[in-house]
Amino acid sequence: MQQPFYNHPKHFLSVDCVIFGYRESELHLLLYNRNFEPLKGQWSLMGGFVQESETVEEAAGRILYQITGLKDIYLDQVQVFSKSDRDPGARVVSIANYALIRMDFNDKDLWNDHGAVWWPIQQLPELIFDHRDMVTAALEKLQHKANYTLIGQELLPEQFTIIQLRSLYEAIFQCSLDSGNFRKRILSLKVLERLDNKDKTGSKKGAYYYKYKTNDATAKVDRIVRLIL
Amino acid sequence: MQQPFYNHPKHFLSVDCVIFGYRESELHLLLYNRNFEPLKGQWSLMGGFVQESETVEEAAGRILYQITGLKDIYLDQVQVFSKSDRDPGARVVSIANYALIRMDFNDKDLWNDHGAVWWPIQQLPELIFDHRDMVTAALEKLQHKANYTLIGQELLPEQFTIIQLRSLYEAIFQCSLDSGNFRKRILSLKVLERLDNKDKTGSKKGAYYYKYKTNDATAKVDRIVRLIL
DNA sequence: ACAAAAGTGTTTCGGCTACACCCATGC
DNA sequence: GCATGGGTGTAGCCGAAACACTTTTGT
Numbered sequence: 073m074q075q076p077f078y079n080h081p082k083h084f085l086s087v088d089c090v091i092f093g094y095r096e097s098e099l100h101l102l103l104y105n106r107n108f109e110p111l112k113g114q115w116s117l118m119g120g121f122v123q124e125s126e127t128v129e130e131a132a133g134r135i136l137y138q139i140t141g142l143k144d145i146y147l148d149q150v151q152v153f154s155k156s157d158r159d160p161g162a163r164v165v166s167i168a169n170y171a172l173i174r175m176d177f178n179d180k181d182l183w184n185d186h187g188a189v190w191w192p193i194q195q196l197p198e199l200i201f202d203h204r205d206m207v208t209a210a211l212e213k214l215q216h217k218a219n220y221t222l223i224g225q226e227l228l229p230e231q232f233t234i235i236q237l238r239s240l241y242e243a244i245f246q247c248s249l250d251s252g253n254f255r256k257r258i259l260s261l262k263v264l265e266r267l268d269n270k271d272k273t274g275s276k277k278g279a280y281y282y283k284y285k286t287n288d289a290t291a292k293v294d295r296i297v298r299l300i301l
Numbered sequence: 302m303q304q305p306f307y308n309h310p311k312h313f314l315s316v317d318c319v320i321f322g323y324r325e326s327e328l329h330l331l332l333y334n335r336n337f338e339p340l341k342g343q344w345s346l347m348g349g350f351v352q353e354s355e356t357v358e359e360a361a362g363r364i365l366y367q368i369t370g371l372k373d374i375y376l377d378q379v380q381v382f383s384k385s386d387r388d389p390g391a392r393v394v395s396i397a398n399y400a401l402i403r404m405d406f407n408d409k410d411l412w413n414d415h416g417a418v419w420w421p422i423q424q425l426p427e428l429i430f431d432h433r434d435m436v437t438a439a440l441e442k443l444q445h446k447a448n449y450t451l452i453g454q455e456l457l458p459e460q461f462t463i464i465q466l467r468s469l470y471e472a473i474f475q476c477s478l479d480s481g482n483f484r485k486r487i488l489s490l491k492v493l494e495r496l497d498n499k500d501k502t503g504s505k506k507g508a509y510y511y512k513y514k515t516n517d518a519t520a521k522v523d524r525i526v527r528l529i530l
Numbered sequence: 531a532c533a534a535a536a537g538t539g540t541t542t543c544g545g546c547t548a549c550a551c552c553c554a555t556g557c
Numbered sequence: 558g559c560a561t562g563g564g565t566g567t568a569g570c571c572g573a574a575a576c577a578c579t580t581t582t583g584t
Contacts, residue, residue, distance in 0.1 A: 532583105534581100534583100537579080538579070539576100540578090544573085547569090548570100551564105554561100554563080554564100
């Protein structure tokens with residue numbers, strides 16, 4: 073069955089990143105406008121080729137760093153896309169990843185230089201190749217993650233209110249959640265710590281800020297949102 | 302950021318298959334004994350290289366066909382493994398997949414020729430490279446799938462009893478499940494159909510055989526086993 | 531009749547839902 | 558005071574867990 077290496081073909085390997093951000097009760101994606109041929113002017117995910125000595129994860133991190141100037145971004149593998157005609161230029165096998173970043177914590181100049189623009193996820197432009205499928209698969213994976221770990225550290229500011237967290241969940245799952253029940257469920261996980269200051273922008277009373285307690289916020293929990301009814 | 306294709310390296314791309322089977326209340330893996338150097342005589346997952354014109358899924362299907370003689374095997378992508386030193390022979394990026402097959406439905410000669418042997422998952426031999434990590438990741442993915450769809454079509458015979466199905470779930474999740482509650486939960490999904498014949502091997506009374514109703518057995522359901530307590 | 535496994539019923543408990551209600555504050 | 562959003566309380570319901578109980582049949 074097996075043959076020596078040199079009898080087998082080699083492939084271009086690329087990494088495409090579905091970069092999620094959150095602002096004003098809506099999920100956003102960071103897309104970029106291709107400033108080179110082919111398909112110049114069209115919208116695409118951030119991507120690049122895997123180099124000789126790096127892992128897929130390192131390649132994705134490198135690409136994110138080039139565009140955002142940020143290191144240690146949360147990254148998760150989604151799926152391999154390998155249809156041989158997916159990229160008309162050449163046979164390229166691509167590994168889709170998704171990343172979570174705080175939209176405010178970024179160097180605007182850097183991504184402006186790259187032609188990167190945040191798009192609300194409900195109104196995405198047309199994307200090249202199979203990038204739209206990558207977005208769909210990445211969103212599913214994000215939903216799953218959000219359901220089994222308390223997400224938000226990566227997408228929200230250091231301090232956030234329970235209301236902001238609920239809005240984030242509503243944006244991720246595209247459904248409305250009962251405010252009282254959501255609060256109780258989240259607080260029962262005991263991973264958030266209430267701070268003394270309040271966010272007064274939303275009301276006169278003000279809403280307490282919370283932050284993640286320790287770094288054990290990655291602890292797995294039973295599902296937060298019941299998806300199938 | 303982007304450069305033309307020809308400035309980027311190409312990579313060997315392989316596919317490794319974690320092949321699950323089920324027999325006698327235990328999950329098994331189909332492993333093979335390398336009959337070629339390097340590492341001749343050591344145990345490994347089934348694998349092979351992705352060819353020029355095939356997708357990753359096709360490559361995995363082809364490899365499974367070579368070993369089992371079966372087509373249309375259930376296959377699911379697990380994860381990409383890309384550490385540059387994972388295969389000491391060369392830099393090979395590998396995509397782990399898992400497959401589900403019925404252990405009885407197979408051509409023994411075919412896999413004997415390939416040096417393939419079923420191992421109970423509790424007593425696996427040492428595996429080469431990072432194949433052990435692949436098994437772990439595949440099992441997690443299988444657990445997730447089994448929790449959200451009624452699995453078994455791929456692993457059990459056409460006809461099976463609820464008791465067999467429960468044993469399968471106990472093998473997958475490595476825990477014991479209350480027999481009455483499991484039965485009620487499964488039947489409430491309304492995807493199984495009771496047949497008129499019984500399995501008399503386990504008791505004098507006999508246990509009714511069931512089979513999957515239509516092909517909508519892939520319907521998603523709320524979690525069957527609560528994992529986090 | 532008895533044993534043993536298959537299958538059903540029943541009780542209890544906890545958590546989730548829905549919604550009503552209190553709280554704090556700026557105007 | 559009262560409108561507004563933040564936050565808490567609660568009754569009811571549903572499903573899951575635990576386990577007792579019934580059924581079937583070979584010996």
